[in-house]
Amino acid sequence: MTTAEQLDDRYGRTRRRRGPWIVLIAIAVLIVGAFGWMTVTTQMNAVDADDLGFDLVDEHTVNVRFQITGVQGKDVACIVEALDEEFGVVGWKVVEIPGGETHSQALSATVPTVSAATTGLVNSCWVA
Incomplete structure (x- = not known):
């Protein structure tokens, strides 16, 4: 009489192990959780900047709003730039903004330039 073990050996049936699958699933859950947490913390510290306008004060000064x-x-720092006709940077300044009570703030910065500028804008902002 043929036993179940002999049939399993003959036809290549083996017991499936659950341990490695449980470990792989646990690692996948941890990795997804870590990426999720990094995304949340990055968005919590994100700062958006919108250009409102600029004024050419003189040949060596631009006022950017x-x-x-x-x-x-939280304190925020922004890089404000002045550009020429060919979009080359002719002046820039790091503006440090102390933390405020409001969600958004309207600001202006005066940027000194080395030559005549045609525009001014905010390059980037970050939590200082």
Whole structure:
């Protein structure tokens, strides 16, 4: 009489092990959770900047108006640039903004330039 073990050996049936699958699923859950947490913390510290306009004061000065929206109560730093006709940077300045009570703030910065500028804008902002 043929036993179940002999039939399993003959036809290549083996017991499936659940341990490695459980470990792989647990690792996948941890990786997805880590990426999710990194995404949440990045968005919590995101700062958006919108250009509102600029004024050419003279040949060596540009006044840039902008609005930042983002975190409340944390200091923010922004790079404000002045550009020429060919979009080359002719002046820039790092503006440090103390944390405020509001979600958004309208600001202006005066940027000194080395030659005549045709525009001014905010390059980027971040939580300082």
